[in-house]
Amino acid sequence: MRKDILASVRRLVIKIGSGVISTDQGLDAARIAAICEDVDTLLRRGYEIILVSSGAVAAGKKELGIDGRPPSIPLRQAAAAIGQSRLMRAYKEQLRPRGHLVAQVLLTRDDLNNRRRYLNARNTLMTLLEHRVIPIINENDTVVVEELRFGDNDNLSAMTANLVEANLLVILSDVDGLYDRDPGRHPDARLLHEVERITPEIEAMAGESASKLGTGGMVTKLKAAQRASLCGAATVILNGKKTGQLLRLFAGEPVGTLFRPAPGKMAARKHWIAFTKKPQGSLRLDEGAARALTAQGKSLLPTGIIGMEGRFERGDAVRICDRQGRELARGIVNYAHDELARIMGRKTFDIEAVLGYKYGDEIVHRDDLVLDRDRTRAMEESDDHS
Numbered sequence: 001m002r003k004d005i006l007a008s009v010r011r012l013v014i015k016i017g018s019g020v021i022s023t024d025q026g027l028d029a030a031r032i033a034a035i036c037e038d039v040d041t042l043l044r045r046g047y048e049i050i051l052v053s054s055g056a057v058a059a060g061k062k063e064l065g066i067d068g069r070p071p072s073i074p075l076r077q078a079a080a081a082i083g084q085s086r087l088m089r090a091y092k093e094q095l096r097p098r099g100h101l102v103a104q105v106l107l108t109r110d111d112l113n114n115r116r117r118y119l120n121a122r123n124t125l126m127t128l129l130e131h132r133v134i135p136i137i138n139e140n141d142t143v144v145v146e147e148l149r150f151g152d153n154d155n156l157s158a159m160t161a162n163l164v165e166a167n168l169l170v171i172l173s174d175v176d177g178l179y180d181r182d183p184g185r186h187p188d189a190r191l192l193h194e195v196e197r198i199t200p201e202i203e204a205m206a207g208e209s210a211s212k213l214g215t216g217g218m219v220t221k222l223k224a225a226q227r228a229s230l231c232g233a234a235t236v237i238l239n240g241k242k243t244g245q246l247l248r249l250f251a252g253e254p255v256g257t258l259f260r261p262a263p264g265k266m267a268a269r270k271h272w273i274a275f276t277k278k279p280q281g282s283l284r285l286d287e288g289a290a291r292a293l294t295a296q297g298k299s300l301l302p303t304g305i306i307g308m309e310g311r312f313e314r315g316d317a318v319r320i321c322d323r324q325g326r327e328l329a330r331g332i333v334n335y336a337h338d339e340l341a342r343i344m345g346r347k348t349f350d351i352e353a354v355l356g357y358k359y360g361d362e363i364v365h366r367d368d369l370v371l372d373r374d375r376t377r378a379m380e381e382s383d384d385h386s
């Protein structure tokens with residue numbers, strides 16, 4: 001199975017954690033060199049590679065006299081501003097002599113929230129790949145406001161895998177993979193080689209980060225693997241501190257933990273609605289409308305809407321809930337909150353009479369709707385970032 005999955009990979013996203021490529025003293029040039037050597041080998045074999053690299057904060061914080069994690073957001077942003085150019089230079093110094101160009105791509109959650117900017121980012125990445133340039137992505141830490149952060153690069157790497165429709169997400173961390181318990185605290189913890197599905201039992205194994213540099217620990221890596229799996233990509237967590245792991249993976253050796261892709265791949269646009277776009281409000285439905293959506297695959301019409309919250313605009317994402325407030329789906333609304341306030345509960349033929357115009361009969365078209373059962377339980381719990 002592992003061999004079959006790897007044999008079908010053409011395009012992969014490699015996420016590199018801060019703990020892998022930095023020490024307390026800043027960037028670890030030797031480690032970056034070792035990873036770039038493997039990346040070079042894979043590129044020569046014809047793979048397309050997108051890097052998502054952390055390490056800007058770790059690379060810049062020493063200049064500000066910071067030991068451990070930056071104590072405030074402005075200091076973290078300042079450290080990232082100093083460190084990001086160093087991070088890029090470190091990759092360039094390794095990859096340029098091997099004949100590869102690199103390109104810096106800094107993203108915020110807001111960039112991917114907006115469908116036009118999302119598609120624009122996608123076009124840029126695709127153009128870079130066509131020209132055999134290696135995109136190196138990081139969160140734009142310097143400008144991003146707290147509410148609009150991806151939060152961690154594990155999450156960003158999963159969104160990138162969806163953005164470029166990669167077949168594989170490799171997460172390089174400072175551990176050999178997912179253990180049945182946090183190996184930092186339990187020396188007898190056992191490594192899992194393959195995970196078919198991320199069940200609550202698997203989630204219970206993941207702990208937070210123990211390091212001064214990492215964000216999220218295994219918890220965010222499992223969420224990333226879950227998200228990647230829904231867009232048809234496998235995920236492998238590998239130890240990036242050990243030399244040659246990427247090549248050993250592609251040689252079919254049982255390194256790291258492999259998470260299989262989900263059988264029913266979600267279309268990239270639906271994945272974006274479900275996980276990338278941030279909901280701006282919520283709608284509450286009566287039982288008939290809830291059934292029409294969840295059991296009959298219908299679009300949402302104004303008649304079954306009994307309540308709403310939030311100041312959403314036409315084109316924003318909303319949570320769609322039942323009478324009790326349980327989330328049933330997410331979708332893109334065709335009407336703004338003030339328009340919907342006037343037409344909810346009414347028949348579709350009333351829309352034009354009330355508003356004087358109409359954009360369509362549907363408040364949310366079924367093509368713009370993702371049912372919650374298609375997201376997983378784990379996803380529902382990961383809404384800290386969505």
Ligand SMILES: Nc1ncnc2c1ncn2[C@@H]1O[C@H](COP(=O)(O)OP(=O)(O)O)[C@@H](O)[C@H]1O
Nearest residue numbers: 017018019173179181182207209214215217218
């Ligand atoms: N079940 C587990 N298996 C492996 N690592 C775990 C587990 N639970 C918690 N961890 C911690 O997660 C850390 C990796 O995450 P993190 O420090 O955020 O790294 P990165 O910088 O690569 O994102 C490990 O070093 C380990 O301390």
Ligand SMILES: N[C@@H](CCC(=O)OP(=O)(O)O)C(=O)O
Nearest residue numbers: 018054055056057152153215
């Ligand atoms: N954008 C930040 C990295 C944030 C992050 O997710 O770090 P990590 O858990 O090490 O992948 C930086 O470049 O320092």
